[in-house]
Amino acid sequence: MTRRPTQLLLATLVLTVTVGGCSNQNHTEAPPPSGSPPAPPTTQGQFTLPPVSPITPTSANAAPTGIPPAVAPPQVDAAPFNDPLRVTTAWMRQFCQTDFMEPINENLSRAATYATPAATAADITRGDTTQSYQQMQQQKLATRCDQVEASINPEAPATPSMVYVQVSAARTQLADGRPFQRLPLASTRRVVRGGDGRWLVDSAVDAG
Structure with a gap:
């Protein structure tokens, strides 16, 4: 018995659909050829974030919900x-x-407006080196701060022209404009009153 062209066409379509369905269900990709280079690692925004230890959220270092605004120049x-x-x-x-x-x-140069020359010089010796500054540029690092608070240390000596001030802030660290860590920053500073009556931040009395 000779099949009609329509019957032959339907039979061909049924066979094609059946084989295609089985092929999709059992398909596995062949392994890459020997010697093929591995796929490049995924990076965020074409840069690699610096290694950061995991943070346990607390009231002091909870993950930031936003980026503090940039501070205005002095x-x-x-x-x-x-x-x-x-x-x-x-x-x-x-x-x-x-x-x-x-x-x-530059942060130390800006802060110098409110500090004694001796304090600024000491901060610069502990500031960025050429190497650390180059790394900062390569990784596009920045920091923003909020929650700045200051109080006079009641246990430290004080005179009409000298007090010790405890100052703290919450520092948000950014890489290419995106926050990746939030840490507290604190220091105790001697603050002195000069002959012109102005108070200025002087030397640090801790490692903050």
Whole structure:
């Protein structure tokens, strides 16, 4: 018995569908040829984040929900210099913020507005080196700070022209504009009153 062309066409379609369905269910990709290079590692935004230890969320270092705004440059305003706490807070806002697009140790140059020359010189000796600054630029690192607080240490000696101030901030670390870690920053500073009546941040008395 000779099949009609329509019957032959239907039989061919049925066979094609059946074979194709089985092929999809049992398909496995062949392993890459010997000597083929491995797939490149996945990076975020074409850069590799610096290694960071996992953070256990607490009230002090909980993961940031947003990025603090960039701090404004120092202003020629006499108000902060009239009070040791205000001048230390203004100093910390400049000291705490860094950016890979700024010159090396620019945060210390900005903070110098509120500090003694001796304190600024000491901070620069402990600041970024050429090597660490190059790494900062390569990884596009920056920091932003908020929750800046200052208080006079009641247990430290104090005079009308010298007090010890404890200052702290929450520092958000960024890589290429994206936050990846939030850490506390704290320091105790001697704050002195000069002959012109202005309070200035002086030397650190801890490693903060």
